[in-house]
Amino acid sequence: MSFFKRIALAAAVTVIAVGGAAAQEPAKIRIGTEGAYPPFNFLDASGELKGFDVDIAKALCTAMQAECEFVVQDWDGMIPALQAGKFDAIIASMSITEERLKQVDFTSKYYNTPPAIAVPKDSTLAGVTPEELGSLQLGAQSSTTHSNYAEEKFPDAALKLYPTAEEYKLDLASGRIDAAIDDVVVLSEWLATEEGACCKILGTLTPDPAINGPGAGIAIRQGETELKAKFDAAIEAIRADGTYKTINDAYFQFDVYGG
Amino acid sequence: MSDTTLPPPPAPARRWTTARIAGHGFMGFWILLAGVIGWAIFGDWDSGFLVQYAPRYLNGLTTTLQLVGLAMLFGALLSLPITWARLSSNRLVGALAFGWVYFFRGTPLLAQTFLVYYGAGTFRAEFEALGLWPFFRDAFFCAVFTFSLNTSAYQAEILAGSIRNVARGQREAAAALGLSRYVTMRKIVLPQAFIVSLRPYGNEIILMIKGSAIASIVTVFDLMGETRRIFSRTFDFEAYFWAAVLYLVMVELIRRLWDRIERHLTQHLVRRTDNEA
Known part of the structure; x- marks a missing residue:
């Protein structure tokens, strides 16, 4: 990190030195x-x-x-x-x-808001326990608390990470992944749309303060x-x-x- | 050689020309820059980082190698009929092959990967009916599939180009000697074509190694995918530094291997010096 911080600092100093007065305005x-x-x-x-x-x-x-x-x-x-x-x-x-x-x-x-798990409507999963989600394909957006949650709490599931939420939604709809984890509000909102008609909320998860903050x-x-x-x-x-x-x-x- | 060889003339005095001064100046600048970068990176080096994430990187590296290896192999196989079609005198066959190459060379690999990966997702019912869904469901297979198609177009073009490159007279001479077309191809045209196509093939592998990073966008944990995952947990740019090093090592190994192969294949073209004779 520090290497880039130093470069960023050097760049910032240059910018301030060059752009001086302009940068001072509120x-x-x-x-x-x-x-x-x-x-x-x-x-x-x-x-x-x-x-x-x-x-x-x-x-x-x-x-x-x-x-x-x-x-x-x-x-x-x-x-x-x-x-x-x-x-x-x-x-x-x-x-x-x-x-x-x-x-x-x-x-x-x-x-x-708490995280939740969404699954296709025809899913036979009974609940959001690590046992149920065992070796399934679980989708999440990368760099999120939800992907960290999946990694920590469902270590046996095959985690698939997507750059945006749009992409795991596509893969959940096509059945490429068995379940997706995200904010309950985000999932519910999507499920209410036409594209989300494929799927349902399996259940909400108990937030872990160490992961979800x-x-x-x-x-x-x-x-x-x-x-x-x-x-x-x-x-x-x-x-x-x-x-x-x-x-x-x-x-x-x-x-x-x-x- | 005569017995009375003259001593070599003294080397001309090297003067400090403007170009030479400028050259030293630039060299000094680059050395300074390298020093600054080295200091910045190694100044407070987190040695635990690589130790902690080495298994992840290795895992990603293996996936990348598998991905590229399989894609190059299937691409090579696929490129043979395409090359044949490309060189065919039948206009329809030629046009089809041209269309194939035109499409795969003219569109970004990223777009092709998305088309296959998310496109396949929307045709799940059709693929299930054909029994192909288990293949297209898997992101790794989708990536291998797309990369194979993509590289087949490039490889076909390389091969077709180098076959065309073999002088026409050689074929005519072979025909005059009564050699069959198959023997002409195998013994005369292809060995020469292969030497010409060696470098472009090496480039294609290198491009494929670097292009394979695209697989990380469709959830494959290749080297880039693992790197992104490491970065997402640490926010440490060092993650990308090590990925770059690993890609560089792969490319360097290919480069060295290619130098060797080329030396081996072109032995007959190297002029031998007297003391070796």
């Missing part, structure tokens, strides 16, 4: 998101970013009285892109975990305490003034903030 906050994780963040038919994360991000920006700009970034490269300064914050349903905290800082959570937070570069404090305050503000609830109710019938 610039926009650039927010990185994935755009492939409905209903939390996705691109609609016209290519516009939509979803719970996006609406929350907009509400937070309004609360912070800041101007925000969204950057769409592949999930795999999300944290490196943040560190490289392509954007200033990640609002993309990123769970707060120990592994990630070594790389970035997180605000307090802005929602928390306290929920999804906003990731920012380490040491940027000022920005972190602003985001934390904004989360509290939208929780208090009802904006959060309005957004929540536009997407879900239950409270995603969690206990």
Whole structure:
């Protein structure tokens, strides 16, 4: 890591030295998101970013009285892109975990939902136990808490990792994989669509705090305490003034903030 | 040789020309850069990293080698009839072979892999009826299948090109001697064609080794797939560094092997020096 950090640092110093004055202005906050994780963040038919994360991000920006700009970034490269300064914050349903905290800082959570397992409708599986899921083909999006969960809790299953959620959905629908693990909300939302008619939720899983962490937070570069404090305050503000609830109710019938 | 050989003339004094000064300057710059990079990488080296993930890398390396080996083998077999068709005087057969090569050379391997992998998924019922679903269900087989088709087009083009490269007069001479077409092909044309096609074949293997990283996108844990998995757990770019080293080692081994094969095949073309005679 340190090698690239040093290079990044050198690059950053150069950029600051060259672009000096311009960089000093209270610039926009650039927010990185994935755009492939409905209903939390996705691109609609016209290519516009939509979803719970996006609406929350907009509400937070309004609360912070800041101007925000969204950057769409592949999930795999999300944290490196943040560190490289392509954007200033990640609002993309990123769970707060120990592994990630070594790389970035997180605000307090802005929602928390449990993981679940989806299977084809004709599946004979009885439950979400390691015994039942034994030697099956289990799909997950790579670099997620869900893939880590599958690796730790279902070590005998043949884990298949996909760059985006779209791809494991395709493979679950075609029956190439026997089960998929993801956020219960993401799976339910997909199952309600035409493409998801193939499948059903087998059951939700008990989150493991060591893997799943306290929920999804906003990731920012380490040491940027000022920005972190602003985001934390904004989360509290939208929780208090009802904006959060309005957004929540536009997407879900239950409270995603969690206990 | 006469007995009175003159001593060789003294070497001309090497002057510090602008080019020479610039050359030393550039060399110094590159050495400095290498030093800086070396210092940055080895400055605080995490020696535990490679130890911890070596089994993963080895696992990925084996998968990559299997993937490339099988694809090259099936591609080579498949390329023979395509080459034949490519050289055929029948226009329909020639056009079909041209179409095959045109498609596989003209589209990205990534797109081909997605087409096969996710395309096969949507035709599950049809494949099941044909009994082919177990094959197309497996990501590794899908990758081998796609890579074989892709490399068959390139290999056919290499082979066809090198056969065309053999001078026409040789065939005419063989015909004049009354050799059959089969013997002409086996004993005269192909041995020469093979020498010409050796380098392009080596390039094709190297391209395939590097191109096989695409398999990681369709869930195959090849070298790149394992690397991505390691990176996703550590966020440490060192993961990619070791993958690059392993790919480099593979390519270097192929390169050396190819040098040897070429030396072996072209013995008759090497001018022997007197002291060897």
